[in-house]
Amino acid sequence: xxxxxxxxxxxxxxxxxxxxxxxxxxxxxxxxxxxxxxxxxxxxxxxxxxxxxxxxxxxxxxxxxxxxxxxxxxxxxxxxxxxxxxxxxxxxxxxxxxxxxxxxxxxxxxxxxxxxxxxxxxxxxxxxxxxxxxxxxxxxxxxxxxxxxxxxxxxxxxxxxxxxxxxxxxxxxxxxxxxxxxxxxxxxxxxxxxxxxxxxxxxxxxxxxxxxxxxxxxxxxxxxxxxxxxxxxxxxxxxxxxxxxxxxxxxxxxxxxxxxxx
Amino acid sequence: xxxxxxxxxxxxxxxxxxxxxxxxxxxxxxxxxxxxxxxxxxxxxxxxxxxxxxxxxxxxxxxxxxxxxxxxxxxxxxxxxxxxxxxxxxxxxxxxxxxxxxxxxxxxxxxxxxxxxxxxxxxxxxxxxxxxxxxxxxxxxxxxxxxxxxxxxxxxxxxxxxxxxxxxxxxxxxxxxxxxxxxxxxxxxxxxxxxxxxxxxxxxxxxxxxxxxxxxxxxxxxxxxxxxxxxxxxxxxxxxxxxxxxxxxxxxxxxxxxxxxxxxxxxxxxxxxxxxxxxxxxxxxxxxxxxxxxxxxxxxxxxxxxxxxxxxxxxxxxxxxxxx
Numbered sequence: 197x198x199x200x201x202x203x204x205x206x207x208x209x210x211x212x213x214x215x216x217x218x219x220x221x222x223x224x225x226x227x228x229x230x231x232x233x234x235x236x237x238x239x240x241x242x243x244x245x246x247x248x249x250x251x252x253x254x255x256x257x258x259x260x261x262x263x264x265x266x267x268x269x270x271x272x273x274x275x276x277x278x279x280x281x282x283x284x285x286x287x288x289x290x291x292x293x294x295x296x297x298x299x300x301x302x303x304x305x306x307x308x309x310x311x312x313x314x315x316x317x318x319x320x321x322x323x324x325x326x327x328x329x330x331x332x333x334x335x336x337x338x339x340x341x342x343x344x345x346x347x348x349x350x351x352x353x354x355x356x357x358x359x360x361x362x363x364x365x366x367x368x369x370x371x372x373x374x375x376x377x378x379x380x381x382x383x384x385x386x387x388x389x390x391x392x393x394x395x396x397x398x399x400x401x402x403x404x405x406x407x408x409x410x411x412x413x414x415x416x417x418x419x420x421x422x423x424x425x426x427x428x429x430x431x432x433x434x435x436x437x438x439x440x441x442x443x444x445x446x447x448x449x450x451x452x453x454x455x456x457x458x
Numbered sequence: 459x460x461x462x463x464x465x466x467x468x469x470x471x472x473x474x475x476x477x478x479x480x481x482x483x484x485x486x487x488x489x490x491x492x493x494x495x496x497x498x499x500x501x502x503x504x505x506x507x508x509x510x511x512x513x514x515x516x517x518x519x520x521x522x523x524x525x526x527x528x529x530x531x532x533x534x535x536x537x538x539x540x541x542x543x544x545x546x547x548x549x550x551x552x553x554x555x556x557x558x559x560x561x562x563x564x565x566x567x568x569x570x571x572x573x574x575x576x577x578x579x580x581x582x583x584x585x586x587x588x589x590x591x592x593x594x595x596x597x598x599x600x601x602x603x604x605x606x607x608x609x610x611x612x613x614x615x616x617x618x619x620x621x622x623x624x625x626x627x628x629x630x631x632x633x634x635x636x637x638x639x640x641x642x643x644x645x646x647x648x649x650x651x652x653x654x655x656x657x658x659x660x661x662x663x664x665x666x667x668x669x670x671x672x673x674x675x676x677x678x679x680x681x682x683x684x685x686x687x688x689x690x691x692x693x694x695x696x697x698x699x700x701x702x703x704x705x706x707x708x709x710x711x712x713x714x715x716x717x718x719x720x721x722x723x724x725x726x727x728x729x730x731x732x733x734x735x736x737x738x739x740x741x742x743x744x745x746x747x748x749x750x751x752x753x754x755x756x757x758x759x760x761x762x763x764x765x766x767x768x769x770x771x772x773x774x775x776x777x778x779x780x781x782x
Contacts, residue, residue, distance in 0.1 A: 248679040272682030283674045285537050288727050296670055300682040304666055345677075352681075 197224045199387045200245060200275060200356045204254035207244045208411075213252070214240040216411035222356055222387040227378055229402035230391045233432055237411040238391045239280060242358045245389065246277040258356075272300035276354035280361050280391075282345050287332040290344050294319055297351030319351040322377055324370070338365035346374075350381075357381065357388040363397055375400045395448040399423075407431060419446070429454040463724045467738055474745040478515040479507055482753060517642035517650065518748045518762075519741040521703040522713055524654045525549075526740020528699040529714025530721070530733050531661045534668035535692045536587075537675075538601055540777060542715035543579075543700040546601065547608030549711070551582025552697075552704035553634050554612040554619070560631045561623035572653060576701030582608050583693050637708040637763030639748050646706045653702025657695035658737065664688055665729035672727070710763045712770020713740050713747075719777070 200222040208214035215237040222228060222245075230238050243249035245256055247263045256263040258274055276297070284293075297319065298312040308316075320326055323343040328336065333344055342365050349357060363371050371394075378388060378401045392398045398405060398419075405422045407415040409431050415422050423446055428436045433454045439447045480491035486503040493499040494507040525543060532541040532548075543549045555578025559571045589604035616635055623631045633641060661668070667688045670678040679685050703710070717740040718732065725735045744762070747769070751762040 243676070246680055248676055267682075268679065268684050269682035272680060275680075277676075277680035279674075279676050279680065282677050283537060285539055286672050286722070286727055288673075292727055293673070296673070296681060299666055299670055302666065304663055 198222070199224055199259065201257045202241070202245055202254065203257065205241065205244050205251050205256065206253035207240060207249055207251045209240075209249075214411050215244060215408075217254070218408070218411070218413055220245070220389070220406060220413075222389055224355070224387055225382050225385045226403040227382055227388040227390060227401050228404045228406055229398035230389055230406050230408065231393070231395065231398055232408035232414075236408040238408055239360055240411075241408065242277065242360050242389060242391060246275055246358050247271050248277065269300045269303070272354075273352065274354050275356040275358065276349035276352045278345050278349045278357070278359045278362055282341070284333050284341070287334050289330050290325055290333055290336070290347075291316070291320070291329045293333050293344050294325075294347045294351050297348040300352060315351045315353050319347040322350060323347040324373065339367060339370060342366060343370065350377075355386055357386055357390075359388065359390045361391050361393065363392060363394065371397060399446055399448070423448070460725055464735075467735060467742070471738060471742045474742040474749070475515060475519075478518070478745050478749050479511050481749065482756070483507060483511075513644045513647055514639045514642040514748070515745055516644075516647045517707060518639045518745045520647060520650050520654050521639070521707045521710065522717075522740040522742070522744025522747075523737040524650075524657075524699040524703045524740075525710060525713040525744070526717035526721075526736040527654075527658060527661060527733055528696040528703075529740075530718035530729075530736040531668060531692055531696050531699075532714070533718055534672040534729060535689065535696075536590075536601060537672055539719065540602060540715070540774075542712065542774075543696070544709065544711035544714060545609075545774070546582070546586045546605040547612055548579050548582045548586070548697065548700045549704050549709045550609045550612035550616075551585075552576065552579035552701040553709045554578050554615040555581075556634050556701075556705050557616050557619040557623075557631045560634060561619045561627055572649060572702055572705035574701075575705040576653070576698050578612075579701040579704065580694060580697035582612065583697050587689075587693070634704065634708045636761040637710040637766075638751075638759075638761050639707055640759065642706075650702050650706045653698050653705075657698045658733075660691060660695045661733055662730055664692055665733060668692065669727065669729040672729075708761075708763070710744070710766055712766045712774065713744055715777075716770050716773050717743060719773070 198221055202218055202220040205215055205218045206213055218241055232238050244251050247256060258266060258271060263271060294316050298308055298315060301312065302308060320329055323346055325343060325347055328340060333341060342362060346362055363374055366374060375397065390401060402419060404417065405419050406413055407427065414431055415427050423438060425436055425438060428434050435451045435454050437449045437451055439449060441447050479495060480488050483491040483503060483506050490499050490503055491507050494503040497504065528543045533539055552575040556571050556575040559574035563570060586601065586604045586608055590601035620631055667683045670681050670683050675685055718736045721732055721736040721739055725731050747765045748762045751760040751765045754760055
C-alpha cells in the first residue's frame with residue numbers, strides 16, 4: 197500500500213528552487229534510500245515530504261489525500277521526521293525529548309496515558325538509551341543525540357519515517373543497530389525514506405535507491421538495477437569499484453576522483 | 459525536591475507580600491501595620507498600608523508575573539534561553555508607543571495607553587523576529603543584535619516624545635521610561651488584570667506547543683505544531699503581557715530573563731509547570747525588588763528598574779559566558 201507519495205514536487209527557499217520535479221513513493225514495509233551529492237536537494241525533498249516546507253508546485257499525498265487537507269497534528273501521527281540537526285538550547289533530559297514524540301497524539305491538554313508510556317519505553321529500549329534516559333541531552337555526544345532524536349521519532353509510532361542522515365555521527369556498532377532497527381520496522385509495515393551518504397549502509401537497508409542530482413532524480417530503482425559505476429562518475433565525479441560481499445551483496449569502494457564525466 | 463521548592467516559593471511570596479505591606483510604615487510599629495491590614499488601628503496607618511501599599515504591591519506582583527511569563531514564553535518560542543522582553547527591545551517598543559500616546563493624545567484618550575503599549579510591543583516583537591531569522595530559524599546572536607537595534611530605535615523615539623511632550627505631561631511620560639510602581643492605584647491594577655490573565659490562559663493552552671518549539675521550528679512542525687498560528691498567538695500574548703506591564707509600571711528589565719532561568723533550574727522544562735512557577739517567582743522577586751528600591755537609599759526612592767538591573771546584569775553576563 198502506498199503511504200506517502202510526492203508528485204511532481206518543486207520546492208526551495210526564497211524563490212530559489214532546490215527540488216525540481218521529483219516523483220517519489222513510500223510504500224508499506226519498504227525502505228527508500230535517498231542518495232546524492234551535497235546540495236542535491238535531499239534534505240529539501242525530505243522536508244517537502246514531511247510537509248514542514250510547503251511545495252511550490254506538485255503535491256504530497258498521505259494515504260491518498262493531499263497533505264494540505266490534513267491538520268498538522270494528524271500528519272505528525274503518520275509521518276515522523278528526523279531532521280539532520282536538532283538544536284538543544286535547553287537542558288531537557290533524554291526521556292523528556294523522547295516523550296515529545298507523543299505530542300501529536302495528545303493535543304494541547306490530554307496527559308500521557310499507558311500507551312504513551314509504553315511507546316516511549318519501547319523507543320528508549322530500541323535505541324539502547326536506557327542508561328542515558330535521565331541524562332541532560334546537552335551533555336551527550338553527537339551520535340547519542342542522533343539516537344535520541346531517532347527515538348523521539350519512533351515514539352510517535354508513525355507509519356512513515358523520514359530520516360535525514362541518521363547515521364552520520366553513529367559509531368559502527370550503532371550503525372549496524374540502526375540498520376537492524378530499520379529492518380524490524382520494515383517488517384512491522386513502516387515505510388521509510390532514509391538520506392544516507394554511505395552507499396554500503398544504503399545497500400544494507402534499502403529496497404529502493406533514489407539518486408538526486410541538482411534537484412532531480414537521476415536514477416531510481418532496485419539496488420541491483422541502479423548500482424552502476426557510470427552513475428558514480430556522472431553524479432559524484434568519482435570512480436568506484438563494485439565488489440561482491442560474502443553474502444552476495446554489492447559493496448561500493450571509491451577509488452579516485454573521476455577523470456571522465458562530471 | 460519539587461514539592462519542597464513549591465513550598466519555598468509559597469513562603470517567598472508570603473514574605474514578599476508581608477514585607478512590602480508592613481516594613482517601615484512611617485510612625486507605626488510592625489504590629490500596628492499588621493493590625494491596619496485587618497482594618498484596625500489609626501486611620502493614617504490604614505491609609506498607608508491599605509490605600510497606598512496594597513495597590514502598589516498588587517501592581518508589582520502583577521507586573522512581575524507578566525514579565526516572567528512573557529520571558530518564559532519567548533525563550534521557548536524562539537528556542538533561545540537569552541530571550542527577554544527587555545533585551546529584545548519589546549519593552550522598549552511598548553514604552554516608545556506608550557510615551558508617544560502619553561505625550562500626544564488628548565486627555566480623554568489616555569485610556570488607550572495600554573493598547574498603544576501593546577501595539578508598540580507587538581511591532582518590536584515582529585521586527586526582532588524578522589531580523590533574527592536565518593536559514594535555520596532564528597539565530598541567538600542575530601536576535602540579541604536585533605534587540606540592540608530595536609532598543610536604539612525605541613530610545614531615540616522615546617527621547618523625541620519627551621522633547622515634544624507638553625510640560626504637564628512630562629513627568630508621567632518620563633515615569634514610563636523609568637520603571638516604577640509609585641503611581642499604583644486600585645484602578646491601575648484592575649486595568650492591568652486582563653493584560654495578564656488572558657495571555658496567561660493563552661500561553662498555558664499552548665504550553666505543549668511551546669515545549670516542542672524549544673527544540674526549534676523544524677522539529678516542532680514535524681511534531682504537529684501549526685507554526686504560523688502558534689507563533690502569531692504567542693507573540694501577541696507576549697506583547698500584551700509586556701505592553702500591559704510597561705503601560706502601568708514602565709520599563710523594568712531582567713525579570714523576564716532571570717526568573718524563567720531560575721525556575722527551569724528548579725522545576726525542569728515542562729512548560730506549564732515552568733510557566734506557573736515563573737509567574738509566581740517573578741511576582742515575588744519584583745515585589746522584593748520594589749521593597750529594595752524603596753528602602754535601599756531611603757528616604758530617596760530608586761526606580762525599581764535600577765534594582766532589577768543591578769541583580770540582572772551579572773546574571774546575564776554569566777549566561778552569555780556560558781552560552782555555546
